[in-house]
Amino acid sequence: MSIRTTLKRLDAFAVLSFLIPLFLYLLTLAPSVTFFDSGEFITATASLGAAHSPGYPLFINYAKPFTWLPFGSVAFRVNLATAISAGLACYGVYLLVTRLLKDEEIPGNFFRTARGFTGLCAAVTFAGTARLWLQSNHDKPYPLLAFICAVVFYLMLLWRESYDRGEERPSYVYLGAFLCGLGTGAHQIMVLMIPVYGWLIVSKNWRILFRVKEFLLALAFGILGFSIHLHLIVRALQKPLLNWGDSKNLTQFLWNMLRKGYPTVKPDRDLGLLWAQLNAFNVPNEFTVIGLALLLLGLLTFFSRQRDVVISYLIGLGSFFLVIVGYFNTPRDLIFLTEEFFTPLYLLSAVFIALGTFYLVQELAARLPAAWAEQRPLCRALLSLLMVLPLTVCLLHYQENDQHENYVAFDYASNTLKSLPEGAVLYTWGDSGAFPLWYVQGVERMREDLDLLHTPHLVFQWYLDAFPKVFNTSRLRSIPPEQIAPEDAVFVSAAEQIVKRPVYIDFSTRYSVQFSQFQPHQHGICYQLLPASQPLAPPDLDIWQIYSLRGVLGNDLFFRDLDTGKAIQIYAAAHMEAGETLLKMGFAQGLTELAAAQRIQPDLAPEINKLRQGYGVR
Known part of the structure; x- marks a missing residue:
């Protein structure tokens, strides 16, 4: 086959659904280590070790080859691996949208590009969400997990189509089961997607539940995928640089897998806490209110066309809420950590937003005069309006996720x-x-x-x-x-x-x-x-001369993660504490330290002025 023939057969919309999100993430990619779990994941990846429970062996093995690239720091290379996995997750949205719309009809010249363009818009919309973008400009396992969830969903759709044709192919289910087991190596919330996939199978014929042989085969493939966790045992015996939990035996392996190292005390839930926990899944925040309206429209209009697919999304909502909100019962100050768990649901939400958008296109095409619907330039111009939502979502979330100059964590550590x-x-x-x-x-x-x-x-x-x-x-x-x-x-x-x-x-x-x-x-x-008996000595001010403070001075950072802001506050608080100590000891240098604190964190001005007044300084 010639290159020209290959290019003609290439789906440009599919390629763009991966390349456009990847381009966005490369523009905003963190150049080095960031806060939260970043340093731990990169260290575990570089040493092929184990991160915090449950270890994340799939993500570590996926990202490890990127550490061999000949450019950038190791942190940058692992961040790049995450950006690529996020681009693949966006492609997964395109894959599902175009598959679900393959039998939908649309009059005139709209049909030539409507499906592909709708899928592309959905992919870019998902790419611009605050949740996925935040996970894609530095090392995170959730984009990889979201891509696997999309692929398994796609396999279930293929299985349903083969069943309808009378030539059922259980290999789709076996591969899906393997990927489900494998996906737990990215994060255990993969398990919450199993009821979604199970419904897509059982809703075709509930008697499938009694196919013991096929069920056992699917289970075997799932266990085979889950065996990625043997990485924890094999590497623990090699004593890697980061070996969280030291899973060298069955006891430690189960301690790691069952997350025994985390606190188990649950807060008393009231209505306020319940609402905050539910609000961790926030469609308007991710897709705007228009996105929420399109999501509801997609669910309502396609309920009669593809009822089982819509129900599977609702089952996913129930599964995630029952476990993440109901069982976990996260304390209020840790709810932000659970927001990442809903990434697979946001991916499916982007798919149904696309279905709602496509319904509007269908209605518009049906109401246009026949002559207008045949005008390709006019149809393309009208379709281009679909880019309003993805552009809006991307513009809303660009600044707060732009980490291309984020050296705060690296400088803090060094x-x-x-x-x-x-x-x-x-x-x-x-x-x-x-x-x-x-x-x-x-x-x-x-x-x-x-x-x-x-x-x-x-x-x-x-x-x-x-x-x-x-x-x-x-x-x-x-x-x-x-x-x-x-x-x-x-x-x-x-x-x-x-x-x-x-x-x-x-x-x-x-x-x-x-x-x-x-x-x-x-x-x-x-x-x-x-x-304690040693006399109090003045703070060592010479230390500040060797510090690098990129991104700390100027207050021009807009990162979503809280700990970047906390690190900047620590610098300011340290200056402020040094200033108060020096003034207490009678040293005028304390005023210089207070001024430095105020430069880093201007909102400390009232408190700093009180300190000055307390020591008789105007």
Whole structure:
């Protein structure tokens, strides 16, 4: 077949449904590590290890080949892998839309491009949603999961069509089952999509439930896909750089898979909390109110045409809400973490928004004079109006997701590491306070002489095993995890280390734990633990001279993630604390520090003015 023939057969709309979203994500791609789980995922990928429970082995193995690219940092390469998976998820929307519309008729010259153009608009609309975009400009497993969910849905549609033709092909179901098992290696919420796929099968003929042989074969293929989790055991035996949970045996493997390391205390739910939890799935926020209207229109108009497909979407809503809202019962301050779980539902929502849009096109075409409907330029001009929604969604969410100059997390980590003395130990608290440091030290190989200890993990034996030189003879090894809190564990560990080496804590640890037996001496955005009896010394101001503050000064960042803003606030709060300490000790340099805090965070002006007035300074 010639290249010209191949190009003629190429579906331009399909190609664009992948390339346009990818172009958007490359424009806004983070150049390095970001906050939240970013540093952890990149470190796990670079070392082929395991991220936090349940390990994410599929995403890690998918992204690993990208780390071999000859350009950019390792973080950039993993971010690129995520952008490509997000582009594929958008292509998945196009695939579903055009498949569901393949039998729909439309008069005149509309039919030549209406289906493909509607699918393309749906793909770009999904690409511009705040949820997918936020997950696509840095390392995240959810876009990959969304693509797999779309492919399985597509396979179920193919199976239904083969069943209607009387030439049923169970291979579609077997492949779908394999991908469902495999998808759990991206995230366990893949399980919540199984009722959706199950309905697409059973709604054709409920007697299929009694096909024991085929059911067992599908289950076997699902288990085969799920075997991607053997990665956790195999790699744990190799002791990779990041080995969360250390799944070297069945006990640790189940501890990891069942997420035993997370708190289980549930809040008392009231109507306000329930509404906040439900609102984690927010179609108007992602697609605008017009998108919500088109979604409802698509569900209503296609209920009579493809009832089972519409019902499958509603089953998905029920499945996700019952588990994520009902069972998880997430505390109010952590609800934002569950927003990512709904990505597969947003993908299906984009599909039904496209169906609603196509219905409007059908109605418009039916009402146009016959002569007008045959005018190809006019039809194309009218179809171009469909781009209003995707353009609106993209413009609404572009600025807040543009991370192409986001070096805040990388600088925060490198500033911390390069300011510490040789051989020191640093205790961290909170994912965003620890994960960028893990990446910068473990992957970028900066300050490997330091020991970075994550305070919440000091209660786990598998974590102590990862630092044999530090904890070989530690008292922590003899204390069962259920009998000690992280706050007490850091006291024990710090007391053991302080007689051997300099001990430091990060800003979050400083204000998460009361160090009554130590005196925290400010060292930029870190603190050195000194004996409580030692006289108070002025903060070390020379540290600020070696800090890189890209994106911190100027307040021109619009990132959605909360911890980027928190990092900037930490810089400002550290300056402010140093200024107050210096003024208390009678040093005029305190005014300079207060001014620096106000430059970083102008809204601190009232509080800073009160401090000035308190020390008699106008």
